[in-house]
Amino acid sequence: MHLPVSSVPKTKQPDFIADHVRAIPRSGIRDFFEIVQSMEGVISLGIGEPDFVTPWHIREAAIYALERGKTGYTSNLGLLKLREEIARYVNENYSLGYDPANEVLVTVGVSEGLDLALRAVLNPGDEVIYHEPCYVSYSPSIALAHGRAVAVSTREEDEFKLRPEALRAAITPRSKALLLNFPTNPTGAVLLKSELDEIAAICREHNLLVITDEIYSELSYAEAHTSIASLPGMRERTIFLHGFSKAFAMTGFRVGYACAPAPLIDAMMRIHQYGILCAPIVSQEAAVEALRHGRNDMLEMREQYRRRRNLLLHAFRNMGLPCFEPRGAFYLFPSIKSTGLSSHDFAIGLLKQEQVAVVPGTAFGPGGEGYVRCSYATALDQLEIAARRMAKFVGRK
């Protein structure tokens, strides 16, 4: 018989937690969304995932895989046919050639790819430079791999681009890698080829490895996307991370990939092989279908995101919130400095008074103070209502 939880006697819990894990803060986004979930009638611009359901033919491929009894492990590297499709896709879209036999690894999302990349290359105390505001997992992932996270601030005046001088200033003899994410979560910043050329030259000069998180690269609205891995002398020093979550609206499938020269993929594969074994087979089958026949769905979703971005951008500017025009991803990062509120107080006030959820910019690093992140992966009619409610809130300040 089980005792009810309330009557289980409380004993002092010994502390088993490792120091470097204890030092990691909880995600600011998660804490905030616990409040959101306890409320009713909230329009959320907070979630960093597509509101689209995965296109039907991709779901059908997953169902069909189950029907055919595809329920076992795959090769540790992932299904060969998926690695072949990935190599073809990356070649066609990023002008990068990788051998599906030993230069492509199928992972459990970019999340696992990033963890593997960091664990494969970092010795304790090695420094990883990254640009901030950035995706919430970068600094903790570096710390969990026993590296030292070195943030380089990006500023609205520079369109949140990583400036070469700022990168140079952050380099020390312990610098091992540069972690890039363009288009950027949470700012929507991009780097043009000429700007990437300058960053690449610094990486070659200082023998830095580049880990590039390309998860939003299909969602580029202005210029064609360039991957730093495709620039001269960069393929051999770059780990290219990508996945299916954003471009194909497949977050729940948990599937992504890493492409890199064979010795790097081999090192990552050894960690993956013991920690994960392989990505789920059903998700891999679905991913094959996405790469073979998902292009039009991706383009259609991108067009929807572009329309939503334009609507919300104009709404922010009309209500007096200056906002950098994002060139990619599905986030706007308006400045709320004119309201006199901190990012946190703005987000809490907006949530309580107008039932609209946005994420305080500080969740993405200290440089996010004075900004909030608004995701436009939300239906157009909901965005219109959210914008009206926000205008009321801002008008009262």
Ligand code: PMP
């Ligand atoms: N990188 C960035 C920049 C992201 O925004 C996200 C998800 N929000 C991820 C990686 C994680 O992606 P995945 O679902 O492929 O693990």
